[in-house]
Amino acid sequence: MLRAFLWFLLLLSLAAPSAAQDFWAHWGDGKAELNGYALKQPRYGASRSGTSVLIFVTEDFSDTLRVKADPGKHAASDVYPVLKLNAVRDFPTGIYDYNVMTSTFLRIAPGWPVAKVSFSSQEWCGHVWHQIAPRDGKLSGLFHSYFDGEADGGESLAFPQGGVLEDALPVMLRGWNGVYLEPGESRAVPFLPSLLWARLNHRPLAWTTAAIARGAGTRSVTVPAGRFDVTTYTVETAGGRKLGFEIEAAPPHRLIRQTGPDGEELTLKGSTRLPYWQLNAPGGEQHLKDLGLR
Numbered sequence: 001m002l003r004a005f006l007w008f009l010l011l012l013s014l015a016a017p018s019a020a021q022d023f024w025a026h027w028g029d030g031k032a033e034l035n036g037y038a039l040k041q042p043r044y045g046a047s048r049s050g051t052s053v054l055i056f057v058t059e060d061f062s063d064t065l066r067v068k069a070d071p072g073k074h075a076a077s078d079v080y081p082v083l084k085l086n087a088v089r090d091f092p093t094g095i096y097d098y099n100v101m102t103s104t105f106l107r108i109a110p111g112w113p114v115a116k117v118s119f120s121s122q123e124w125c126g127h128v129w130h131q132i133a134p135r136d137g138k139l140s141g142l143f144h145s146y147f148d149g150e151a152d153g154g155e156s157l158a159f160p161q162g163g164v165l166e167d168a169l170p171v172m173l174r175g176w177n178g179v180y181l182e183p184g185e186s187r188a189v190p191f192l193p194s195l196l197w198a199r200l201n202h203r204p205l206a207w208t209t210a211a212i213a214r215g216a217g218t219r220s221v222t223v224p225a226g227r228f229d230v231t232t233y234t235v236e237t238a239g240g241r242k243l244g245f246e247i248e249a250a251p252p253h254r255l256i257r258q259t260g261p262d263g264e265e266l267t268l269k270g271s272t273r274l275p276y277w278q279l280n281a282p283g284g285e286q287h288l289k290d291l292g293l294r
Helices: 002-012 019-027 166-172 195-200 284-291
Strands: 032-043 046-062 079-093 096-107 114-123 126-135 138-144 152-158 186-192 208-223 226-237 242-248 255-259 265-274
Touching: 032 079, 032 284, 046 096, 079 166, 096 166, 096 195, 114 166, 114 195, 126 195, 166 195, 166 226, 166 242, 208 255, 208 265, 226 255, 265 284
Parallel strands: none
Antiparallel strands: 032 046, 032 265, 046 079, 079 096, 096 114, 114 126, 126 138, 138 152, 186 208, 208 226, 226 242, 242 255, 255 265
């Protein structure tokens, strides 16, 4: 967090304003943005009600190890700042529940270069883990699962120019390093489905194509967290899978609602900025009310 603050001070010393300067003026305060959502998750042919939390925070990252870089342990050439998104989903399925998290690490630079994406799922039948990271122009993957036929494996995928990872969209569409699409614009892109989708559907991770479109204007929506003017984005893959993202039109451009097939939905209940890693003592749970969670 200290290094992020130093980056912020350095950028403020530049004479000309920039998108990066605006980024660090907001994100360089040493806090994380915590957003709580009501979750509708389709699973086993039924819609399940649960909760989701999206945690956005900056940190220093080691390029060689692809983990958070502790101060003084790495050469300066090996370290760069990332925006990390930890996307947590908890939902019941009958007698037992699922606890799922995807961590997406994106370099704070134009285009949001991907540094790593990792996924894990725990439920009463077993647990699953999957990670991908760019290496030598490709996406190298490794997975472990309790399912027969998926126990241990890996992949080496192409990384096409302009390719978009679904797991990166909640960051990319917020526009902090430049808008991805202008109002009314659309584009066709190589598209990699989320690790959550691949693992819960027992599909090999593979590139497809998708059309991503931004609405021409804004509209007003009401969710448990309040009323917001939002910019809408739609994603439709070659296989017919449709995703929707409603992004707060005004800064800080939070994700207000996200939708997917079969009734999948995240709806914002509450939002705050906190150094949450310091709030793990008894009593820290009081802050959950700021996220609309119990």
